[in-house]
Amino acid sequence: MRISKRFLIAAVIIVFAAAISFKIFLDSIYRLPVLMYHSIDYTSDRKDRMTVPPDVFAKQMKYLSDKRYNVIPLEKAVEYIEREERPPRNTVAITIDDGYANNYTYVYPVLKRYHIPATIFIIVNMVGEEGFLNWDKIKEMSDSGVIDIESHTISHTWLTGLDDARLRSELMDSKRILEGGVGKEIKYLCYPMGAYNEHVKSAVKAAGYKAAFATKPTRLSPNYDICEIKRVRISPAANNLFVFVIKISGYHSFLRVIQNDYKDIPYLLWKRKSL
Ligand SMILES: [Zn+2]
Incomplete structure (x- = not known):
């Protein structure tokens, strides 16, 4: 009887310690999910990984609303990331x-x-071009308070290959022109093609941006650098609600890094077998 009591206490302690360790682990890999969409349209190109069909987008937003997700403006997300603070659930x-x-x-x-x-x-440079928003629509959406307008540069080029004058123009002129167009301060930049380096990051800060957004996470990505905030791409694969739920969980970046690290394993096993 005594032994079984001791055994029970030991088991409770082990389970408790495991639960705490698991919680610490989950907290360490959590990242506030900043979703990244591009074109929302109907397309017949099945290889197009950037375009999400309108009915799928509507279904995803309905899901966020029905399940009472806490969808926050980008400004709030930047605050959480800057303070290294975990936001409320969902x-x-x-x-x-x-x-x-x-x-x-x-x-x-x-x-x-x-x-x-x-x-x-x-x-x-694309404002008013065929297939892109014009100034009237940009201003209307910005004035609604629902949409926040920010900068994706002047010409959507690789910022890492530019000389300083051109880099400054891509960052500062886009900020100034957009501020003129919407009548509000432009605070954030999104790197074209997700390309940046330390030099680009300091130019972004010098141009007056408060934060900048990248794309894919890597193992080396810091969690709390507000000049390289990683995002989760919502591709047509997220048409499947299960995939979407994983993508908005806060743990998708970690899963992606693991997936990248181990993606060659099936190939290596196959190669070994065939030798
Ligand atoms: Zn882009």
Whole structure:
């Protein structure tokens, strides 16, 4: 009887310690999910990984609304990241890159319906071009309070290959022109093609941006650098609600890094077998 009591106490302690360790582990790999969309449209190209169909987008926003996700403006997300603070459960932020015209047709009405805030990163040179938003629509969305407009540079080029004058122009002129267009301060930058280095990051800070957004996470990505905030791409694969739920969990970045690290294993095993 005594032994079994001791055994019980030991078992409780072990389970308790395991639960605490697991919680610490989960906290260490958690990242506030900043979702990244591009074009929201119907497409027949099955290889197109950037375009999400409008009905899928609407279904995803309805899910966030029905399940009472805490969808926060980008500004709040940056605050959490800067303070290295974990947000409340089920917190998500939404960004949409490039400024496609379909954002007005298929994104804006859905976000208004569910009162979901989102940020659109605009490429200044593409404003008013075929397939892209014009200034009237950008201003209307910005004035609504639902959409926050931010910069995706002037020409959507690789910032890492530019001389200093051109880099400054991509960062400062896009900020100034967008501020003139929407009448609000432009605070955030999104790196074209996700390309940046330390030099680009310091130029971003010098140009007056408060934070900058990248794309894919890697093992070396710091969690709390506000000049390289990683995002979770929502591709057509997230059409499957299960995939979408994983992507908005806060643990997707960790799973992606693991997936990248081990993606060659099936190939190596196969190669070994065939030798
Ligand atoms: Zn882009």
